[in-house]
Amino acid sequence: MIVVMKAGAAKKDKDEVLKRIKELGYKPHVIHGTTRDVIGAIGDERGKLVLQQLESMHGVESVVPILQPYKLASSEVKKERSVIRISDTVAIGGPEVIIMAGPCSVESEEQIIESAKAVKAAGAHILRGGAFKPRTSPYSFQGLEEEGLKLLAKARDLTGLPFVTEVINPETVELVAEYSDILQIGARNSQNFALLKKVGQINKPILLKRGMAMTIQEFLMSAEYIMAEGNQSVILCERGIRTFETATRNTLDLSAIPVLKTKTHLPVVADPSHGTGNYHYVGPMSLAAIAGGADGLIIEVHPDPERASSDGPQSLKPKKFARLMEQMRKVAEAVERSL
Known part of the structure; x- marks a missing residue:
């Protein structure tokens, strides 16, 4: 259920509603809108009719049931799009x-600094790089971890770019959050519910990638796990799904972008690098994703892909990335956006 407050409702009225929701055994989540606040009441669906009594309280406009199984992520809860603030100058x-x-991976100081300067010069807003790397093979490069x-962090200090990096287990969430601006949940961990709950308890934006065999509803339920713990700053990432096709590493489901934007208020970005697995296809898929309504892209760029420790075949060289930035603008x- 969601409790829609009247426009200009007094703080004391909202506080009373929050108190009553807790007394009824539900967990309240306040969602701030442009004209009014909405309070989600999360808990056992079987007794939700008891929440209808909240309609009689001061400052309450209505109490509305949410039909979707994902409550806080649903566009039924929040009609306007959510904008996730990353830094003073960047919002998704x-x-x-x-x-x-x-x-894909941080390999050395020279490599990450060179990469950061190159993507900054081309106009990128955020640096990406993996410190902890979940790999299919236990013998593959696993990342430099805290180093x-x-x-x-040094690259951020030198360039001013905030950075996103992956967290792969609950035990290192606080460590990664201490350094990073955005925590990424990769495709392999998109239904690691212990990890989703843990990142839901921190005050940092979360980039949640779609699992390689996930339906849209399952994807949004994973976002719900994070939001139900209190963290509303979730960014959804379409990164390709596994199909019978073998010409590409994955099948980048561009139709998921407009579908998600009708079902949720959360920002939606695309990963054409993992979605295709081949640098030849990254450019066309990037352009198509923007045309399809993506709020952002996450693209792998490496100064020397031939010697990359991971995902070299899908990484763009800096010059190709700079050219792609011009095309994406x-x-x-x-489509009446800016870049």
């Missing part, structure tokens, strides 16, 4: 298409 979900770029986080303008 507004009119500007936000570009996150950098190498990688320190190098990412034109597409963004064509």
